[in-house]
Amino acid sequence: EAGVTQSPTHLIKTRGQQATLRCSPISGHTSVYWYQQALGLGLQFLLWYDEGEERNRGNFPPRFSGRQFPNYSSELNVNALELEDSALYLCASSKNRGLWKETQYFGPGTRLLVL
Amino acid sequence: GESVGLHLPTLSVQEGDNSIINCAYSNSASDYFIWYKQESGKGPQFIIDIRSNMDKRQGQRVTVLLNKTVKHLSLQIAATQPGDSAVYFCAENSNYGQNFVFGPGTRLSVLP
Numbered sequence: 001e002a003g004v005t006q007s008p009t010h011l012i013k014t015r016g017q018q019a020t021l022r023c024s025p026i027s028g029h030t031s032v033y034w035y036q037q038a039l040g041l042g043l044q045f046l047l048w049y050d051e052g053e054e055r056n057r058g059n060f061p062p063r064f065s066g067r068q069f070p071n072y073s074s075e076l077n078v079n080a081l082e083l084e085d086s087a088l089y090l091c092a093s094s095k096n097r098g099l100w101k102e103t104q105y106f107g108p109g110t111r112l113l114v115l
Numbered sequence: 116g117e118s119v120g121l122h123l124p125t126l127s128v129q130e131g132d133n134s135i136i137n138c139a140y141s142n143s144a145s146d147y148f149i150w151y152k153q154e155s156g157k158g159p160q161f162i163i164d165i166r167s168n169m170d171k172r173q174g175q176r177v178t179v180l181l182n183k184t185v186k187h188l189s190l191q192i193a194a195t196q197p198g199d200s201a202v203y204f205c206a207e208n209s210n211y212g213q214n215f216v217f218g219p220g221t222r223l224s225v226l227p
Contacts, residue, residue: 004158033214040123043159043204045214058214090158101147101208104215106158 002027004093004107012113013081021076021110025093031055032074033094033104034066038087046089049074050096081114088112123202125222134192138205138218143186145207149215150179150190154201162190162203192223200225 005024013019025032034046045058049068057064063079072093078085088111092104128134140148146167151159163174165181165188172179178191188205202222206215 006158042219043206043217045216048214056214103149103161103164105161106151108158 004091004105006089006091006107006110008110009108010111010113012115014115015081015083017081017114019078019081019085019112021078021089021091021112022073023076023091023093023107024073025091026105028095029093029105030072030096031094031102032068032072033092034074034076035090035092036060036087037090037109038084043090047076078112083114086112086114123220123222125224127224127226128195129226130195130197132195134190134195134199134223136190136192136203136221136223138188138190138221140186140188140205140207140218141216142207142209143183145209145216147208148179148181148188149206149208150177150188151204151206151217152199152201153204153220159204195223195225197225197227199223 007022031050033048035043036046037043046060047066048056052068066076068074088109090106090109092106094102094104149164150162152162153159163177163179165172165179170181176193180189202220204220205218208215
């Protein structure tokens with residue numbers, strides 16, 4: 001069974017540009033989560049999508065946004081990039097079984113560098 | 116979001132010894148916990164999980180202990196191997212399907 005995949009693996013942008021990161025969940029998983037892991041810091045929750053809808057977002061500005069497609073893949077968009085957006089962006093997926101919490105499985109991440 | 120320092124706590128153990136990595140969680144309402152292993156340049160890898168109706172769970176060479184009274188979680192790795200060298204994160208979840216809150220991580224270094 002294929003795991004969570006992310007693309008690209010590395011992305012270099014300049015300040016003010018936009019970045020688009022992509023994630024494909026494990027087959028059968030309907031929930032996708034995005035996390036930011038800045039160098040030397042822990043994982044910070046960004047966004048949660050399930051069944052095409054945004055269910056929750058972390059404490060990040062609106063220039064961080066995304067969407068989930070009918071095939072459950074997801075896209076994270078970061079507008080007006082700032083230097084401090086440089087980080088490893090991790091996508092995770094899980095099944096959705098209602099109230100029963102499910103394990104999240106992570107992809108390898110996209111390393112974004114903003115110059 | 117919360118922020119942590121640049122210097123991760125580090126645990127150094129001899130190859131073959133047992134390792135114990137600790138995690139203090141913050142929310143007494145948390146009822147689901149996961150340990151992840153993250154190797155350099157890779158995404159976190161699921162190791163083992165435990166729900167709050169249990170206080171111990173065993174996997175292959177790993178054991179997770181949960182003490183809800185003091186809000187403490189530990190990961191025990193038996194016969195630590197060089198391949199176990201990584202950063203280990205605990206994660207807690209208290210709300211339906213919402214984000215996990217991750218601890219700051221502990222770097223495990225296995226000495227030959």
